[in-house]
Amino acid sequence: MTNSTYCVIMAGGVGTRFWPRSRQHMPKQFLDILGTGKSFIRQTYERFAKTVPAENFLVITNHKYKSLVLEHLPELDERQILCEPTGRNTAPCIAYAAYTLAAKDPDARMIVTPADHLILNEEDFRVIVGECLDFAEKHDALMTIGITPTRPDTGYGYIQISDTNPISKVKCFTEKPNLELAQTFLQCGEFLWNSGIFIWKIRSIIKAFAKYLPEHHVLFNAVRQAVGTETEQQAIEIAFAECHAISIDFGVMEKADNVYVRRGEFGWSDIGTWGSVYQHSRKDRYANAVPSEGCYLYDTRSSIVSLPKGKIAVVCGLKEYIVVDTDDVLMICPRSDEQNIKKFIDEVKFNNGEKHI
Amino acid sequence: MTNSTYCVIMAGGVGTRFWPRSRQHMPKQFLDILGTGKSFIRQTYERFAKTVPAENFLVITNHKYKSLVLEHLPELDERQILCEPTGRNTAPCIAYAAYTLAAKDPDARMIVTPADHLILNEEDFRVIVGECLDFAEKHDALMTIGITPTRPDTGYGYIQISDTNPISKVKCFTEKPNLELAQTFLQCGEFLWNSGIFIWKIRSIIKAFAKYLPEHHVLFNAVRQAVGTETEQQAIEIAFAECHAISIDFGVMEKADNVYVRRGEFGWSDIGTWGSVYQHSRKDRYANAVPSEGCYLYDTRSSIVSLPKGKIAVVCGLKEYIVVDTDDVLMICPRSDEQNIKKFIDEVKFNNGEKHI
Numbered sequence: 195m196t197n198s199t200y201c202v203i204m205a206g207g208v209g210t211r212f213w214p215r216s217r218q219h220m221p222k223q224f225l226d227i228l229g230t231g232k233s234f235i236r237q238t239y240e241r242f243a244k245t246v247p248a249e250n251f252l253v254i255t256n257h258k259y260k261s262l263v264l265e266h267l268p269e270l271d272e273r274q275i276l277c278e279p280t281g282r283n284t285a286p287c288i289a290y291a292a293y294t295l296a297a298k299d300p301d302a303r304m305i306v307t308p309a310d311h312l313i314l315n316e317e318d319f320r321v322i323v324g325e326c327l328d329f330a331e332k333h334d335a336l337m338t339i340g341i342t343p344t345r346p347d348t349g350y351g352y353i354q355i356s357d358t359n360p361i362s363k364v365k366c367f368t369e370k371p372n373l374e375l376a377q378t379f380l381q382c383g384e385f386l387w388n389s390g391i392f393i394w395k396i397r398s399i400i401k402a403f404a405k406y407l408p409e410h411h412v413l414f415n416a417v418r419q420a421v422g423t424e425t426e427q428q429a430i431e432i433a434f435a436e437c438h439a440i441s442i443d444f445g446v447m448e449k450a451d452n453v454y455v456r457r458g459e460f461g462w463s464d465i466g467t468w469g470s471v472y473q474h475s476r477k478d479r480y481a482n483a484v485p486s487e488g489c490y491l492y493d494t495r496s497s498i499v500s501l502p503k504g505k506i507a508v509v510c511g512l513k514e515y516i517v518v519d520t521d522d523v524l525m526i527c528p529r530s531d532e533q534n535i536k537k538f539i540d541e542v543k544f545n546n547g548e549k550h551i
Numbered sequence: 552m553t554n555s556t557y558c559v560i561m562a563g564g565v566g567t568r569f570w571p572r573s574r575q576h577m578p579k580q581f582l583d584i585l586g587t588g589k590s591f592i593r594q595t596y597e598r599f600a601k602t603v604p605a606e607n608f609l610v611i612t613n614h615k616y617k618s619l620v621l622e623h624l625p626e627l628d629e630r631q632i633l634c635e636p637t638g639r640n641t642a643p644c645i646a647y648a649a650y651t652l653a654a655k656d657p658d659a660r661m662i663v664t665p666a667d668h669l670i671l672n673e674e675d676f677r678v679i680v681g682e683c684l685d686f687a688e689k690h691d692a693l694m695t696i697g698i699t700p701t702r703p704d705t706g707y708g709y710i711q712i713s714d715t716n717p718i719s720k721v722k723c724f725t726e727k728p729n730l731e732l733a734q735t736f737l738q739c740g741e742f743l744w745n746s747g748i749f750i751w752k753i754r755s756i757i758k759a760f761a762k763y764l765p766e767h768h769v770l771f772n773a774v775r776q777a778v779g780t781e782t783e784q785q786a787i788e789i790a791f792a793e794c795h796a797i798s799i800d801f802g803v804m805e806k807a808d809n810v811y812v813r814r815g816e817f818g819w820s821d822i823g824t825w826g827s828v829y830q831h832s833r834k835d836r837y838a839n840a841v842p843s844e845g846c847y848l849y850d851t852r853s854s855i856v857s858l859p860k861g862k863i864a865v866v867c868g869l870k871e872y873i874v875v876d877t878d879d880v881l882m883i884c885p886r887s888d889e890q891n892i893k894k895f896i897d898e899v900k901f902n903n904g905e906k907h908i
């Protein structure tokens with residue numbers, strides 16, 4: 195089984211929500227925001243490395259992160275890093291990987307995973323991935339993994355299930371709901387969080403592309419035919435230049451009638467905000483999430499502090515704050531104001547250009 | 552007159568009140584805490600350079616700051632930097648300078664000034680210094696400059712005057728009073744702040760040392776006799792090893808009966824606390840004292856921010872805080888807690904050693 199299973203890590207993100215820790219040249223997937231000793235992409239790789247051999251990984255990213263990927267995943271050959279000419283959301287990204295793999299091994303199974311999520315219970319997770327691979331092998335199914343929700347989170351997409359079996363046919367997908375809807379979802383028990391992890395046979399996803407995104411099918415089929423030839427790069431560039439940007443959820447999963455979800459509870463988070471970093475970090479007895487060394491807190495509680503290596507901080511009298519210090523930017527902000535980070539970045543950009551972004 | 556007037560800058564301070572901006576290797580006198588573009592010692596030098604030629608300056612400091620002094624005052628020759636083998640408070644420091652000058656020019660007049668004070672109205676100050684030099688020339692007087700107090704400050708020493716003339720005989724000195732006493736001093740109108748600036752003929756101060764600190768007189772007279780000889784350094788080392796540590800105020804000024812004070816109002820502060828830095832800094836319309844560039848404030852008022860050159864800060868939701876960022880230490884502290892800085896330093900030292908001190 196192992197040799198015909200591939201893992202595709204989507205690592206093209208350029209998010210700004212962790213600014214100033216994350217930067218254009220150093221996005222979240224390459225950071226160790228939780229202080230685990232490993233970057234998110236490294237954790238992601240290791241999570242699947244027990245299921246998938248090193249030579250069966252593909253990482254899809256932007257060419258500017260290629261050397262960073264190789265630095266974090268030295269087990270990979272540079273030919274395993276696929277560079278998107280431009281970001282076009284997840285459907286083209288996945289098509290690029292799927293059709294490239296199809297050229298090599300059309301009967302293979304494929305796991306698709308974001309590079310920057312947290313999974314605490316890796317053993318349970320691996321069992322679930324194994325079940326999904328089995329199910330996908332036996333059925334023409336587009337599998338996704340759904341998380342049993344624990345709160346009415348408005349930052350996640352939701353998946354409605356049609357029965358309570360561990361693997362259920364999907365009734366529908368709902369993008370980030372408002373709070374009222376999220377509360378209803380939580381109460382009715384029919385909704386799971388969309389983890390963004392997909393498992394399918396390459397044949398199944400290509401069949402779905404042909405049916406629901408025929409434009410993408412044509413463009414990436416040309417890529418498939420060009421793999422290993424002189425025109426491969428040209429075909430990739432044409433595909434990304436001409437295809438429209440669309441998510442795999444909206445373009446395929448919401449339309450297909452063979453979508454299944456495996457529900458799971460394995461301590462998952464997309465760690466999309468400082469709030470979730472705070473939530474998943476080890477806290478001291480005053481509920482502060484701070485580096486294990488170099489932080490001197492007085493009359494401070496429920497705060498999160500992030501420092502450059504070797505730096506020390508004396509913090510006095512802060513309640514529920516985010517303090518992020520980097521070599522060239524310091525940010526001090528109440529935890530309740532973190533949705534303003536985008537605004538801060540825009541103002542800094544307006545006044546100082548790209549330098550600190 | 553000019554050629555027989557010397558200016559002695561006392562620059563041996565190792566204060567910690569501006570930590571983490573000030574450090575053991577970079578004390579306050581070498582910093583530009585107010586963002587004027589010039590360090591305190593540079594400002595001090597320039598303040599007197601219109602009255603005293605460059606070759607008549609002496610700087611007394613610790614040998615570890617010698618190269619810093621020369622960097623900040625490139626007009627000086629290294630022989631103009633006197634290095635104390637060890638700090639013994641102001642009386643030995645001043646004796647060292649006075650007896651060394653006496654070997655060269657026993658008829659000279661001498662101004663003694665701290666290296667790290669602020670004087671806003673330099674023109675008025677120079678007129679007052681001129682008057683003091685004249686008075687000291689004509690009388691066997693130990694002159695000091697006193698500041699008309701504007702608040703019951705408990706951090707300053709006070710000088711009681713005996714009349715309301717611009718130059719008055721001193722009735723007594725009082726070290727840092729408690730608040731009640733300081734309020735009484737302010738109300739009664741007979742008290743001035745002790746600026747720590749002294750003006751006298753070298754003959755006068757040596758006469759006073761001989762009378763009130765005879766031990767110091769003997770030790771530093773030996774230095775005077777050794778100046779320019781092979782035993783000079785040895786004499787200095789003996790003097791500092793054997794003399795007891797005492798301030799010029801306590802050792803001489805409080806005892807002598809020929810002490811005079813010239814009262815003045817020229818925007819003086821010893822800038823001894825972040826509070827006084829805040830007070831003397833230019834503020835924005837929300838009363839924040841921040842660098843002119845790179846500071847992005849939101850919902851923040853009455854705070855002071857100090858950043859390394861080129862660094863930017865986004866600060867949200869702080870009221871009356873001190874934020875001091877340096878390459879290796881960040882401090883965030885309510886302005887009302889700044890008396891705890893000493894405690895912070897002690898804890899950092901206990902855990903991390905001298906590295907960040």
